[in-house]
Amino acid sequence: MTAITLVEGVTQALAHELRRDPRVVVFGQDVGANGGVFRATEGLQKTFGEERVRDTPLAETMIAGIAVGMAVQGLRPVAEFQFMGFIYPGLDHILSHATRLRNRTRGRLSCPVVYRAPYGGGIHAPEHHSESTEAIFTHVPGLRVVVPSSPARAYGLLLASIRDPDPVLFLEPKRIYRAARQEVPDSGEPLPLDRAFVLREGSDITLIAWGAALRETLEVAEELAGEGVEAEVIDPATLKPLDIHTIIDSLEKTGRCVVVHEAARFGGLGAEIAAQIGEYAFDLLKAPVQRVTGYDTVMPYYQLENQYLPDQSRILRGVRAALEYPR
Structure with a gap:
């Protein structure tokens, strides 16, 4: 078995679903002949043809x-936006139609569409290429928001998202697209949506992060272990609906929490x-929950x-504040 990167996990999942389900259609800017700006769809058009993998x-x-129209007519569209910063012209269709069809038709129609977008900073790109505005979309009823943080989770969560009967926004942290490799069997086994993953068990403090921010968070947990502090690290993975139960189970052990995200505070x-x-x-x-985040500015x-x-230094400061409370 070959170890693959996160972006290759996306490719592997798309190829599996295109083979398994003739209703699956992949489309977006440059996804066909070019294989996508990050090569997430590389080779798919050659394998499955222009009718199944289509440039727009x-x-x-x-x-x-078009994704909404395809979905209500029985297809399983996977639509790619080149960057999260380019998604905003499509908000009317996503917020006003894709997420409302089940309620609007009292369950007679659903909208099984996956909107994919590379997101987040860290590749030194110009404006509109480094957005991390997932909170906008978690506010929208009827929309799942999923963020993988490893090759295996990219593969399993994308399979589950494509098979889900309702719309999913699948955000791919491009800073870690090729940061690590992992053996991921092409088994077709999805990972559960709406379930957080405990990546490291601990008893002293709970660290919550998703996407690319998990990389530094796990490094901090290792550093803390050298000081005798055992941090539990949780990857929510599905940001909406949030698995608060796993977080509460962790807090029953630790009593302290730091949340890390690169989006504005x-x-x-x-x-x-x-x-x-x-509330719960x-x-x-x-101690009060600490937040370690991006700043309230446009990504520079x-x-x-x-x-x-x-x-790591900013995350450690947040951890120290939680551990040392009250001073």
Whole structure:
């Protein structure tokens, strides 16, 4: 078995579903002949043909809308936006139609569409190429938001997303597209949606992160272990609906929590997680929930991205604040 990267896990899942289910159609800008801007669809058009893997014009509104039409007519469309920062022209179709069809038709229609987009910073790209605005979409009823953080989770969660009867936004952290390799059998076995993954068990503090931010978070957990502090690390994976139960189970052991995300701080998903912890597990807390996040600015250009993205030192400061409370 060959070890694959996260982006190759995406490719493997798409190929598996194209073979398994004739209703699956992949389309978007440059996904066919070019294989996608990050090569996530490389070779798929050659294997499955232009009817199943189709290039589109540079028209995100059209991509989002056609996906809705395909889904309600019995297909399983997987629509790619080249970057998350380009998704906004398609919001009307996603928010006003894809997410509302089940309710609007009282269950007579559903909308099994997957919208894929590379997201997040770390590749030193210009404006609109480094967005991390997942909180906008987690606010929308009827839309699942899924973020893989490893090759195996990219494969298993994408399979589950394509098979889901309702719309899914599948955000792929491009900073770690090729950061690590993992053996992932092409078994066709999906991973569960709406379920958080405990990546490291611990008893002293709970660290919650998703996507590319997990890389630094796990490194911090290893550093803490050298100091005798055992951190439990949780990857929510499905950001909406959130598996708060796994988080509460962890807090029953640790009583302290740090949430890490690269999105801007104000109104970010970390605030929602902290609010739910406050509502359902306040009596378990030994310290206020700490957030380590991006700043409330537009992602800066190029090398300044490194100052924007949470790094190990900033995560450690958040951990120290939680562990040392009250001073």
